[in-house]
Amino acid sequence: MKSIMVTSMIVLFFTANVMAAGSSTQSPALSKDVKLYNKGVTLMLAKKFAKAEKQFRKSLSINDQFAEAHNNLAYTLRKQGSKNYAEALEHYNKAIELDPGLPEPYMYRGVLHVQMGN
Numbered sequence: 001m002k003s004i005m006v007t008s009m010i011v012l013f014f015t016a017n018v019m020a021a022g023s024s025t026q027s028p029a030l031s032k033d034v035k036l037y038n039k040g041v042t043l044m045l046a047k048k049f050a051k052a053e054k055q056f057r058k059s060l061s062i063n064d065q066f067a068e069a070h071n072n073l074a075y076t077l078r079k080q081g082s083k084n085y086a087e088a089l090e091h092y093n094k095a096i097e098l099d100p101g102l103p104e105p106y107m108y109r110g111v112l113h114v115q116m117g118n
Contacts, residue, residue, distance in 0.1 A: 012112050021024040031062075031063075033059045033062040033063040033066060033069070034059070035062075036055050036056075036058045036059035036062070037055070037056065037059040037066065037068065037069050037072075039055045040052045040053075040054075040055030040056040040059065040069070040072060040073075040076075041072065043055060044072060044075065044076055048081075049076040049079045049080050050076075050080060050113055052072070052076045053073060053077060053080070056069050056072050056073035056076060057073065060073065065098055065100035066098075067094075067095045067096075067098035067100070067105075068095070068099075070091045070092070070094045070095035070098065070105075071092065071095040071102065071104050071105045071108070072090070073091045074087075074088040074089070074091035074092040074095065074105065074108065074109075074112075075088075075108055076089075077091065078108070078111075078112050078115070082115070082116075085115065085116055087114060088112055089109065089112060089116075092105045092108060092109040093105075093109070093113065096109070
């Protein structure tokens with residue numbers, strides 16, 4: 001039951017982020033950072049974490065104040081293994097600093113701390 005709830009929360013989170021940033025990567029009204037972010041979300045949902053990471057990094061190179069991109073970059077780093085945990089923690093913290101009302105980085109930062117044995 002818990003795994004179903006967690007999976008549902010993750011799906012809702014990713015869907016909300018895609019919709020918040022715009023569901024179409026083809027729209028000329030979207031800024032370049034948002035288009036890159038959306039590509040990253042699509043790759044992340046397909047579990048192509050290394051490719052998604054690159055898109056989130058590109059998005060952040062344009063707009064380093066994009067809290068959701070920091071959060072999702074941290075997520076993709078965490079999913080790629082323990083060698084990335086320190087950097088993932090930095091990005092979760094940055095997402096929280098930029099948008100303290102965004103709940104996902106708090107939750108995933110907690111997951112990361114558990115994985116780190118903290």
